[in-house]
Amino acid sequence: MFFYDMIIQIDIWDRELQQENADFSRDTTMGRLDELLREMEEYARTHETPILTEAARPVYLRTVRAAAPRRILELGTAIGYSALLALREAPEAELVTVERDEALAETARENLCRAGKKYESRATILVGAAEKLLPTLSAPFDFVFIDAAKSRYPDFWLGVQPLLAPRAVVAADNVLFRGLVEGEGSEEWPKHSYRTMVLQLREYLRLVRSAPDFQTEVFPEGDGMAVSRRNE
Ligand SMILES: C[S@@+](CC[C@H](N)C(=O)[O-])C[C@H]1O[C@@H](n2cnc3c(N)ncnc32)[C@H](O)[C@@H]1O
Secondary structure, three states, X not given: OOHHHHHHHHHHHHHHXXXXXXXXXXXXXXXXXXXXXXXXXXXXXXXXXXXOOOOOHHHHHHHHHHHOOOEEEEEOOOOOHHHHHHXXXXXXXXXEEEEOOHHHHHHHHHHHHHHOHHHHOOEEEEEOOXXXXXXXXXXXXXXXXXXXXXXXXXXXXXXXXXXXXXXXXXXXXXXXHHHOOOOOOOOOOOOHHHHHHHHHHHHHHHHHHHOOOEEEEEEOOOOOEEEEEEOO
């Protein structure tokens, strides 16, 4: 082998090695993220922190994927679990997520940090009440996930309207709350502790279904997820 051939051969080996290393680090990043997500699920279980349930997860993932959003808004961060899932499903998207509990927001920040720069650099966590922060946000968002105080869902729906992109998708979790909102078993007047929440969730469904620019589908998986697509 001539000297120049050798240099070229070494260069090829070098590039092959670099490619293998890049593939490997991509794989380990994926593996690490899966591990972190499992850890977060365990944390949520032991600390009784409500996060997206296993039953609702496929609907959520499918919805994010289909929306292919560039900007995501989430109301209710908790420990950052659904935020991380959304950032994974929409690898180009930026996400703004709002959490009123400072300690939870801090835990979410740590989790996003642990997920790596690829995720952390695309996420902004705002601490405060969503109803107060919504008017301060800048439009447009392609995908909105409503997962904060259920008794405020109608306010959240109205509050996000000026922020929506023309073909935005708005998903809201827990809209069927334990089967008390509609369908069989919901005929009785809800018991006192749930009354406001159930009535507000009914109002949410009334609002989304009567919104002229939106098509809404309610998926029964988990606690019910309403997915409203704007068709402007
Ligand atoms: C069901 S958890 C969110 C779970 C998270 N989306 C997930 O699946 O990983 C609801 C969160 O909303 C927060 N929250 C409740 N009311 C809120 C409000 N008005 N503004 C902002 N956050 C709120 C709670 O502190 C709680 O952490």
